[in-house]
Amino acid sequence: MQKAKSGTSAPPTVIGWHEAISLPDLNLLDFSIKVDTGAKTTALHAEDIEVFWRDGEKWVRFATQAMAQNPIQICEQPVLTKRDITNTGGTPERRIVIRTPMVLGGRRWRIDVSLTDRANMRFPLILGRRALRGRNIVVHPAKSYLVSEKPILERRP
Known part of the structure; x- marks a missing residue:
């Protein structure tokens, strides 16, 4: 077991492989997610993705739905970049990437x-x-909702 680096005495925050997060700038609040340490980049469900220009800056508009009982949200965010990301089937895809605040475990x-x-x-x-790197967080692979409450209804049964 490694010792904590000098000056970092706080124990790591342990999260489950399922947690509830919020993406407040997208108005997606307290919804269930899967923590996937095999994935480098966080991926969000998006449909009807449309790139447009606003005040000389590239933006993206897309539709998403965090939980089945929630209405479909239309979100707009500045485009951070486009990246080649390998999907779950092993096929590379060119994806739009945005940067947004996330709330997890307070x-x-x-x-x-x-x-x-x-x-x-x-x-x-x-x-x-990548979203967890440098945050003093470890993932418990057999536990869920260690730092958040499970939402009453999830997106899919």
Whole structure:
């Protein structure tokens, strides 16, 4: 077991492989996600993705739905970049990436989120390891909702 670096005496925050997060700038609040340390980049379900210009800056508009009982949200965010990301089937995809605040377990920080069609997936968002890096967080692979409450209704049964 490694010792904590000098000056870092706080134990790591342990999260479950399922948690509830919020993306407040997208008005997606307290919804279930899957923590996926096998994924580098966080991926959010998005449909009807449309790039447009606003005040000389590239933006993206997309539709998403965090939980089945919620209405479909139309979100607009500045485009951070486009990245080649390998999907769950092993196929590279060119995806738009945005940067937005995330709230997990009472902590808030900005994460990069790729936009992709996750309509056939149980969770609208997978939280990749880049979003956790440098945050003193470890994932318990056998536990869920260690720092958040499970929402009453999830996106899919």
